[in-house]
Amino acid sequence: MDDFIPLKRAVEATQIPSGQVVTLPEGTVVTITQSLGGAYTVHASVGGLYRIVAQDADALGLEVSAAPAIVAGPFSEELVWGALREVYDPEIPVNIVDLGLIYSMRADAVEGNEEVRKVTVEMTLTAPGCGMGPSLAAEARQRISALPGVAEADVHLVWDPPWGPDRISAAGRTKLGID
Numbered sequence: 001m002d003d004f005i006p007l008k009r010a011v012e013a014t015q016i017p018s019g020q021v022v023t024l025p026e027g028t029v030v031t032i033t034q035s036l037g038g039a040y041t042v043h044a045s046v047g048g049l050y051r052i053v054a055q056d057a058d059a060l061g062l063e064v065s066a067a068p069a070i071v072a073g074p075f076s077e078e079l080v081w082g083a084l085r086e087v088y089d090p091e092i093p094v095n096i097v098d099l100g101l102i103y104s105m106r107a108d109a110v111e112g113n114e115e116v117r118k119v120t121v122e123m124t125l126t127a128p129g130c131g132m133g134p135s136l137a138a139e140a141r142q143r144i145s146a147l148p149g150v151a152e153a154d155v156h157l158v159w160d161p162p163w164g165p166d167r168i169s170a171a172g173r174t175k176l177g178i179d
Contacts, residue, residue, distance in 0.1 A: 003031065003032070004029050004030075004031055005029065005030050005031065005032070005042075005060055005061060006027050006028070006029050006030075007024055007025070007026055007027060007028045007029075007030060007059050007060065008026065008058065008059050008060070008061055009026050009058070009059050010023050010024065010025050010026045010059075011023070011024050011052055011056045011059035012024075012052075012056070013042070013044075013050035013051060013052050014050060014051040014135060014138075014139075015048060015049075015050055015135075016041070016048065016049040016050060016051060016090055016132065016135055017049075017130075017131030017132045017133070017134065017135050018131075018134060018135070019134035019135040019137075019138045022050070024044060024046065024050065024052075028044055028045055028046055029044070029045040030042035030043065030044045030045070030050075030060070031043045032060065033049070033090070034088070034090055034091075034093065036088040036093060036095075037086040037087055037088040037095065038053065038054040038086060039051050039052065039053050039054060039088075039139075040052045040053075040054070040057070040060060041090035042060075049090060051090065051135070051139075073148055073149075074115060074148065074149050075107065075115065075116070075117045075147070075148060075149025075150065076147075076148075076149075077105070077107055079147050079148070080105055080107065080119055080121075080144055080147060080150075081097060081105070083140075083143040083144050083146075083147060084096060084097050084102055084105070084121070084140055084143070084144070085097045085098070086143055087136060087139050087140050087143060089126075089132055089136060090132070090135075091132075092126075092176075093175060093176075094168070094172040094175050094176060095172075096123065096136060096140065097169070098168065098169040098171050098172035098175070099126070099167075099168055099169075099172055100163065100166075100167025100168050100169065100172070101123045101124055101125065101126070101136075101163065101167075102121060102122075102123050103122045103123060103124060103158060104120075104121070104122045105119065105120070105121050105122075106119070106120045106121075107119050107120075108120070110151050110152075113151075115149060116149055116150075116151045117149055117150055117151065118150075118151055118152040118153075118154070119144050119150055119152070119153045119154070120153075120154045120155075120156070121140060121144070121153070121154070121155045121156070122156050122158045123136070123137065123140065123155060123156070123157060123158070124157065124158055124159060124162075124163045125157065125163065126163055127163075128159055128162075133157045137155040137156075137157060138155075140153075140155045141153045141154070141155045165178070
């Protein structure tokens with residue numbers, strides 16, 4: 001993925017690691033460093049790493065894939081875990097669930113409506129100094145909020161217990177080549 005790509009149009013991108021949304025101008029030269037979880041991580045000539053969502057793939061000169069079907073129906077914890085499995089650290093090709101960053105997920109019914117939930121997630125990072133926290137938490141919150149039956153999503157970064165490689169799932173270990 002070492003191709004230099006001039007953006008075909010201006011595009012909103014999330015700056016890594018701050019999570020700040022900026023507009024990269026048309027013509028900005030980028031290199032795609034990772035394409036996982038329905039987003040592209042790019043290194044831009046204006047400096048730094050950015051995430052561009054799949055719906056804006058045309059700005060990269062790529063075909064925009066059909067938007068995922070909106071899941072109709074009631075709330076499901078399974079859908080929350082699926083949404084979290086679509087969030088990737090831009091530097092590690094393993095989703096945050098298989099990387100062992102999710103410590104807990106709770107879905108509480110909203111008062112007066114058993115069909116609607118407030119989802120609270122506690123997650124950590126591979127190291128306390130990792131600057132990806134705001135960006136990863138924001139993406140997880142956004143993906144959970146888009147699910148049916150979710151009224152609110154909160155994602156909290158926690159540091160206790162400290163993360164260790166023993167938390168990586170079997171699938172994650174395979175992807176990373178760890179036995």
